[in-house]
Amino acid sequence: MEVPILKQGDFLIATFQAALTDEDLLQLQDALVARVGKFRSHGVIVDVTALDVMDSFAARTLRALAHMVRLRGAETVIVGIQPEVAFAMVQLGLSLEGVPTALDLEEGLAQLMKASERKGATFRGR
Amino acid sequence: MGDEIRVPIDSDADIVIARQQGRALAERIGFSATDQTIIATAISEVARNIIKFAKRGEIILSTTMKNPERGVVVVARDQGPGIVDIQLALQDGYSTGNGLGMGLPGCKRLMDELEIKSSKGKGTIVTMKKWTT
Amino acid sequence: MSKSNSKEGEVKKVAEPVRGETTAALLRELVAHLRQNRTQLRQEWAKRITEAKLLTAMSQEEIFAEATAVYDNYVEALETGTFEALQGYARNLSERIIPRGVETHEVVGIVLLLRDVLARSLFAKYQHDFALLNRILDAYEPAANRIANTVAVGFVQERERTIRQQQEAIRELSTPVLQVRERLLILPIIGVIDPQRSRQLTEQLLRGIRTNRAKVVVIDITGVAAMDSNVANGLVQTVEASRLLGATVIVTGLSPEIAQTLVTIGVDLTKMNTVGDLQGGIEEAERLLGVKAVPLSLIEPQTKS
Ligand SMILES: Nc1ncnc2c1ncn2[C@@H]1O[C@H](COP(=O)(O)OP(=O)(O)OP(=O)(O)O)[C@@H](O)[C@H]1O
Ligand SMILES: [Mg+2]
Numbered sequence: 001m002e003v004p005i006l007k008q009g010d011f012l013i014a015t016f017q018a019a020l021t022d023e024d025l026l027q028l029q030d031a032l033v034a035r036v037g038k039f040r041s042h043g044v045i046v047d048v049t050a051l052d053v054m055d056s057f058a059a060r061t062l063r064a065l066a067h068m069v070r071l072r073g074a075e076t077v078i079v080g081i082q083p084e085v086a087f088a089m090v091q092l093g094l095s096l097e098g099v100p101t102a103l104d105l106e107e108g109l110a111q112l113m114k115a116s117e118r119k120g121a122t123f124r125g126r
Numbered sequence: 127m128g129d130e131i132r133v134p135i136d137s138d139a140d141i142v143i144a145r146q147q148g149r150a151l152a153e154r155i156g157f158s159a160t161d162q163t164i165i166a167t168a169i170s171e172v173a174r175n176i177i178k179f180a181k182r183g184e185i186i187l188s189t190t191m192k193n194p195e196r197g198v199v200v201v202a203r204d205q206g207p208g209i210v211d212i213q214l215a216l217q218d219g220y221s222t223g224n225g226l227g228m229g230l231p232g233c234k235r236l237m238d239e240l241e242i243k244s245s246k247g248k249g250t251i252v253t254m255k256k257w258t259t
Numbered sequence: 260m261s262k263s264n265s266k267e268g269e270v271k272k273v274a275e276p277v278r279g280e281t282t283a284a285l286l287r288e289l290v291a292h293l294r295q296n297r298t299q300l301r302q303e304w305a306k307r308i309t310e311a312k313l314l315t316a317m318s319q320e321e322i323f324a325e326a327t328a329v330y331d332n333y334v335e336a337l338e339t340g341t342f343e344a345l346q347g348y349a350r351n352l353s354e355r356i357i358p359r360g361v362e363t364h365e366v367v368g369i370v371l372l373l374r375d376v377l378a379r380s381l382f383a384k385y386q387h388d389f390a391l392l393n394r395i396l397d398a399y400e401p402a403a404n405r406i407a408n409t410v411a412v413g414f415v416q417e418r419e420r421t422i423r424q425q426q427e428a429i430r431e432l433s434t435p436v437l438q439v440r441e442r443l444l445i446l447p448i449i450g451v452i453d454p455q456r457s458r459q460l461t462e463q464l465l466r467g468i469r470t471n472r473a474k475v476v477v478i479d480i481t482g483v484a485a486m487d488s489n490v491a492n493g494l495v496q497t498v499e500a501s502r503l504l505g506a507t508v509i510v511t512g513l514s515p516e517i518a519q520t521l522v523t524i525g526v527d528l529t530k531m532n533t534v535g536d537l538q539g540g541i542e543e544a545e546r547l548l549g550v551k552a553v554p555l556s557l558i559e560p561q562t563k564s
Contacts, residue, residue, distance in 0.1 A: 019142040019146065020142070021138045021139045021141070021142055022138040022141070022174070023138055023139075052145070052146070052149065052163070052166060053145055053163060053166045053167045053170050054167075055167055055170040055171055055174065055229075056171060056174075056225065056226050056228045056229050056232065057170075057174055057225075059226075060225070060226060078503075079505070081503045081504055082163075082469075083160075083462065083465035083466050083468070083469055083500075083504065084159050084160045084162070084163040084164075085163055085503075086465060086500040086501075086503040086504055087160050087163070087164070087461060087462060087465060087496075087500055088160070088163045088164045088166075088167040088236065089167075089500070089503060090496040090499045090500045090503070091164065091232070091235050091236050091496065092167060092171070092228060092232035092233075092235065092236055093218060093226075093228045093231065093232045093235070094226075094228065094232075095499040095502070095503070096503060101502060101503050101504070101505045102505040103468070103469070103472055103474075103504055103505040103506070104505075107472075107474075107505055108505075160462055193412075193416060194416035194419055194420060259423060
């Protein structure tokens with residue numbers, strides 16, 4: 001199951017499905033990093049609203065993703081982590097330290113816009 | 127009650143199947159949404175360890191009862207290389223597979239009970255339980 | 260084949276099933292009797308329940324309806340020797356009658372009454388043949404005890420479950436998540452926190468963050484006297500989980516003792532957003548939200564000291 005990546009102005013939005021395999025996650029990571037370079041995107045939103053579980057592999061992959069995206073001069077925001085998922089994550093010992101988070105897509109976009117205002121980014125349409 | 131669900135673990139797609147089955151079972155016996163997620167997360171971790179360290183194995187899900195509580199039992203078994211030092215494997219940050227080393231100690235925190243039986247070269251059996259309430 | 264010492268003439272159709280002499284055959288005999296006299300026996304039972312002033316919270320019709328259902332399940336358990344259906348029914352019954360204030364002794368009472376009603380009817384029927392009566396009772400007794408036990412245990416379990424649920428509901432009420440302004444929540448924690456309550460608080464807060472779209476949360480622990488390392492860990496997890504939902508947590512009212520506990524378990528206090536008191540915490544929150552501060556007294560007059 002491939003994760004669709006949407007281009008919205010200066011930002012990229014990837015929306016997770018419920019059941020992602022490790023393979024899917026790694027593919028997404030590569031695809032996003034490549035596209036940030038290609039489109040010179042200012043920010044990436046990873047929407048995990050539908051994700052049922054965030055385990056150590058998913059967390060590690062997202063952290064690595066955020067790191068690589070940052071190396072290309074863009075910010076990543078993880079949005080839509082569900083309360084139950086967050087609860088299980090912190091008990092497992094995963095806190096996604098250093099990776100920005102937001103409540104949902106709308107918040108995440110607002111956050112990215114604020115961050116890139118100085119850079120003169122534009123955000124068109126929705 | 128008492129039925130067993132066996133999920134063979136052969137590829138990373140099976141990890142998803144195992145955790146979905148585990149969640150459904152947990153829901154059936156009355157676990158809260160949070161506990162369902164907790165159980166699914168723990169299953170994901172032990173299933174991934176099977177793929178990562180033993181290539182293949184299986185997850186066996188069942189229910190149990192200790193009046194008045196009900197419980198779900200997750201058994202992850204494989205015939206892989208085994209864990210040499212179980213104490214060490216249960217410590218935060220210990221990993222021989224360049225992971226975070228969070229999986230097993232995390233499962234111990236997520237679940238109510240966790241027991242590991244393993245012998246070098248023969249395989250590993252991780253048994254985890256969680257009780258309602 | 261027949262070792263029955265009763266006079267053949269008197270046994271008539273009764274003799275057929277009991278000839279086998281086994282417990283199973285005796286139970287079959289018994290079940291047939293209970294089926295035949297269903298109407299009369301359950302009426303008798305319902306009458307005895309009312310006389311004993313049991314199930315007073317229920318109407319006559321309700322008692323009769325339940326009595327019928329229990330009676331049928333009872334006979335079925337005797338017949339099949341399996342108790343699942345009865346157990347299920349007992350749970351279901353308990354679920355319905357517990358909220359109406361039915362007590363454990365009443366449930367035990369009615370099951371014992373049924374046992375008594377049935378035993379009396381067996382006496383009446385078999386008094387002519389004392390030996391047969393004895394064998395019938397020998398077969399009946401253990402099954403009846405098990406049935407009584409099943410129903411009573413089912414009830415007690417259900418009751419315990421209800422009590423636990425009520426306790427949870429009370430706890431839920433005792434720590435409200437307050438929305439003081441748009442996007443700002445306050446969680447004032449008062450009293451003793453055990454791991455269970457800590458977990459519940461966290462779940463409640465996380466749900467609150469989502470439904471209120473909160474961006475900042477002030478957790479005030481002025482009212483918490485002490486914390487063991489488990490609970491302190493829980494607090495740290497609450498802060499982390501809130502951040503995962505996109506909310507910043509400010510902790511206020513941290514006593515020196517609790518601060519010490521946090522340091523002991525390895526928490527880097529500089530990474531935690533702490534402010535001296537609730538008023539200061541709210542001001543900080545409003546600064547983060549980019550809004551002008553409102554005096555605490557206007558938000559929550561009771562907490563003003
Ligand atoms: N099924 C298994 N067979 C053999 N060794 C195992 C197995 N499961 C765990 N181990 C050993 O225990 C160590 C700790 O496991 P744990 O799941 O905690 O960490 P990890 O898998 O290395 O990293 P992470 O789970 O954080 O990605 C592993 O590195 C490995 O050495
Ligand atoms: Mg692991």
